[in-house]
Amino acid sequence: MDFGFKISPSSAINLDNVDLTKFEELHRMEPDVYKCMACGSCSATCPASPFSGMSMRKVITALQRGKEKEAVAMLRNCMLCGKCSMVCPRGINTRHLILSIFRIYREDGK
Amino acid sequence: MRERFLTGYNDFVLPFVVGMLFVLTYCLVGLIRIIAQLPASDRKRFFLSLVTPKTMVKNVKDIFLKCLIHVDLWKRNKLLGYMHSSIAFGWFMLIVVGHIEVFLYTSHLGAKALYYPIFFRYFVAETESTMKGALIFFLMDFFLLVVLSGIVLAIIKRVRSRFFGMRRTTNPSFLDLIGLYSLWSIFPLRLLAESFTADISGGSFLTKSLNYVFTEFLSNHANMLPAWWAYSCALGIFFCVLPFTRYMHIPAEILLIPLRNAGIRIVNARKGFARAQVYSCPSCGLCIDACPMGVMKGNIRDTTVYLNRQIRRKNEPRIEEISDKCLLCGKCTAVCPVGVEGDKLRIAQRSTRRYNFGPDYSNIDTKLQSERCNKFVKKINNNVSRTDNERVLYFAGCMTALTPVIRKTTESVLTKAGVDYEMMDRDGGICCGRPMFMAGRFAQADELVAKNTEIIMNSGADVLLLSCPICYKIFRERYTLPGIEIIHHTEYFERLISDGRLKMRKSSTKYVFHDPCELGRGCGVYEQPRNVIAAAGEVVEAARNRKESICCGGSLGSLTLGFDKRRAMTENALSNLVAASPDRIVTACPLCLDTFARYSDRPVEDIAQVVDRASGYGKIS
Numbered sequence: 246m247d248f249g250f251k252i253s254p255s256s257a258i259n260l261d262n263v264d265l266t267k268f269e270e271l272h273r274m275e276p277d278v279y280k281c282m283a284c285g286s287c288s289a290t291c292p293a294s295p296f297s298g299m300s301m302r303k304v305i306t307a308l309q310r311g312k313e314k315e316a317v318a319m320l321r322n323c324m325l326c327g328k329c330s331m332v333c334p335r336g337i338n339t340r341h342l343i344l345s346i347f348r349i350y351r352e353d354g355k
Numbered sequence: 356m357r358e359r360f361l362t363g364y365n366d367f368v369l370p371f372v373v374g375m376l377f378v379l380t381y382c383l384v385g386l387i388r389i390i391a392q393l394p395a396s397d398r399k400r401f402f403l404s405l406v407t408p409k410t411m412v413k414n415v416k417d418i419f420l421k422c423l424i425h426v427d428l429w430k431r432n433k434l435l436g437y438m439h440s441s442i443a444f445g446w447f448m449l450i451v452v453g454h455i456e457v458f459l460y461t462s463h464l465g466a467k468a469l470y471y472p473i474f475f476r477y478f479v480a481e482t483e484s485t486m487k488g489a490l491i492f493f494l495m496d497f498f499l500l501v502v503l504s505g506i507v508l509a510i511i512k513r514v515r516s517r518f519f520g521m522r523r524t525t526n527p528s529f530l531d532l533i534g535l536y537s538l539w540s541i542f543p544l545r546l547l548a549e550s551f552t553a554d555i556s557g558g559s560f561l562t563k564s565l566n567y568v569f570t571e572f573l574s575n576h577a578n579m580l581p582a583w584w585a586y587s588c589a590l591g592i593f594f595c596v597l598p599f600t601r602y603m604h605i606p607a608e609i610l611l612i613p614l615r616n617a618g619i620r621i622v623n624a625r626k627g628f629a630r631a632q633v634y635s636c637p638s639c640g641l642c643i644d645a646c647p648m649g650v651m652k653g654n655i656r657d658t659t660v661y662l663n664r665q666i667r668r669k670n671e672p673r674i675e676e677i678s679d680k681c682l683l684c685g686k687c688t689a690v691c692p693v694g695v696e697g698d699k700l701r702i703a704q705r706s707t708r709r710y711n712f713g714p715d716y717s718n719i720d721t722k723l724q725s726e727r728c729n730k731f732v733k734k735i736n737n738n739v740s741r742t743d744n745e746r747v748l749y750f751a752g753c754m755t756a757l758t759p760v761i762r763k764t765t766e767s768v769l770t771k772a773g774v775d776y777e778m779m780d781r782d783g784g785i786c787c788g789r790p791m792f793m794a795g796r797f798a799q800a801d802e803l804v805a806k807n808t809e810i811i812m813n814s815g816a817d818v819l820l821l822s823c824p825i826c827y828k829i830f831r832e833r834y835t836l837p838g839i840e841i842i843h844h845t846e847y848f849e850r851l852i853s854d855g856r857l858k859m860r861k862s863s864t865k866y867v868f869h870d871p872c873e874l875g876r877g878c879g880v881y882e883q884p885r886n887v888i889a890a891a892g893e894v895v896e897a898a899r900n901r902k903e904s905i906c907c908g909g910s911l912g913s914l915t916l917g918f919d920k921r922r923a924m925t926e927n928a929l930s931n932l933v934a935a936s937p938d939r940i941v942t943a944c945p946l947c948l949d950t951f952a953r954y955s956d957r958p959v960e961d962i963a964q965v966v967d968r969a970s971g972y973g974k975i976s
Binding site for chain 1: 708
């Protein structure tokens with residue numbers, strides 16, 4: 246059938262050369278990771294941040310941008326107190342998210 | 356008594372003998388394996404406890420009261436208690452009296468000793484002299500009747516568990532059902548078989564009367580052997596499936612009690628003591644009603660009884676799901692009649708998880724932290740300055756940072772009472788380590804413990820005051836702070852009031868106290884908070900309180916349960932609290948306060964707020 250127009254595949258070129266395999270794996274385990282709206286409530290309540298600059302908001306952004314090394318370095322200060330998941334307005338279980346990151350990513354950020 | 360058969364043997368004993376030998380071998384191998392799996396120090400401690408007179412007496416007493424009489428079930432529900440003790444104690448007495456009978460009336464047993472006590476009535480005949488044994492005949496019939504009454508109750512319980520005070524019971528597995536039906540059939544079949552021989556080998560009010568009433572059928576000796584065969588088969592089937600069903604709790608509990616009395620704890624998630632606990636679970640399902648997650652039907656399969664079943668089946672994905680979901684409120688442990696520690700078992704499962712990397716706190720500078728809270732230490736010579744009263748170091752904890760009113764009011768109360776205190780974490784502190792411990796990462800938790808210990812020991816304080824029960828539990832269990840008293844603010848307020856340092860004015864407000872899991876079940880603090888509130892107003896009780904208080908749903912114990920999925924639990928806990936229509940709900944945990952305040956229809960307060968308001972009128976003497 247001819248409608249006079251066709252649907253052609255997107256011709257947008259993805260110039261992003263970040264390898265997101267690990268992040269996709271994380272997303273499969275923790276679908277909520279996409280819910281984050283980077284409000285920073287988690288970072289504001291984090292008891293580890295005064296010592297180390299740990300910020301869950303930054304961790305999620307860093308992982309999405311392929312900066313695993315920075316994310317891992319920050320996460321190493323997490324005390325797993327769970328306050329971030331209590332205050333998250335999007336209801337993300339950040340505590341379990343952190344444990345999943347510990348499982349998926351490696352120490353050197355690879 | 357005289358023997359009816361020269362050989363003293365009939366083929367029908369075989370199913371029983373095979374089953375019996377199988378179950379004995381299985382239990383013996385299991386026993387040796389569990390003891391071998393214990394860490395060497397625990398094993399030594401266990402053997403020592405077996406020969407220590409004090410624990411020996413306690414073991415015998417506990418085994419008698421728990422395995423046979425089921426005292427814990429009696430306390431819960433009389434009917435439930437009677438049902439269990441009638442079957443357990445009745446059967447035990449049948450075995451004991453049966454052996455006495457054999458011992459009195461026969462000699463030169465040999466291999467017959469295996470089955471004679473069970474099938475005694477078939478192999479011997481009554482003689483003139485047996486009237487002396489009338490008491491034994493009576494006892495045998497009496498205990499058989501006791502067991503039969505228990506079986507009738509058990510059948511009723513299958514259909515209507517509510518009569519026994521249980522809203523829900525466990526869904527039995529296929530093998531459990533086979534075990535259940537064979538157990539139910541053993542005793543009616545025994546009655547039938549013994550009724551056949553009642554005119555030959557004697558009987559009492561039950562078997563003999565039955566023999567008289569149904570003379571036509573029961574005196575026909577052609578019917579006799581099938582009945583004895585059926586009885587033996589029922590026993591054989593029960594023994595053969597026993598190791599793979601919930602009835603494994605019968606032998607396992609006899610091992611669990613001495614292990615527990617020896618002070619052994621769970622070390623390995625699956626081996627040793629944990630294994631003994633898992634096999635001791637009778638699948639009674641008391642933990643199902645107790646579990647706070649049970650308000651949502653989807654969570655019923657994640658209760659401790661199902662965890663035990665999945666551990667026995669080695670179903671790893673389900674074990675992980677169940678143990679990660681739990682809130683660790685510890686209520687299943689509190690109600691468990693055999694003492695399976697559902698919370699500790701789950702933490703042990705969590706500790707087996709593999710992570711690629713873990714936290715590392717070496718960059719935390721404790722020196723800086725110490726300098727912020729060392730007002731008790733003199734600058735010149737580092738000696739501790741002397742004060743009239745105790746030097747209090749107040750650690751509010753991470754959670755209190757989310758509910759600053761607790762910190763504010765606690766400080767206000769301390770000032771009113773003239774307490775010399777110092778805040779340990781005014782500008783944020785290090786986590787106590789309990790959440791990390793709950794996630795099963797013990798090494799990292801110990802790192803946090805070490806950091807905090809250093810700060811506290813450098814502070815020069817002699818009392819460590821905590822307002823968070825989560826911190827309180829780990830401080831009591833995992834910290835070693837020589838010379839420093841660890842105290843929760845509910846306990847400290849009670850002391851201040853009873854010492855007269857804090858003047859309280861009583862109002863007519865009705866308060867209900869919610870026992871936080873970690874404070875009540877976790878640390879056994881029940882009376883002090885109630886005494887404190889009683890000084891400020893009237894205390895009313897919740898429908899379920901103290902040991903059976905219901906978790907607010909905000910617990911950090913659960914790893915997978917998001918906060919959006921906990922509303923039903925919180926609402927259920929709230930409806931339990933307002934049973935006596937109090938004006939205000941009081942708790943002593945920042946987490947409970949935060950969780951309840953979200954959905955409560957009346958004010959929720961921390962105990963510090965209550966004390967602060969009530970003590971506002973009087974000034975310090």
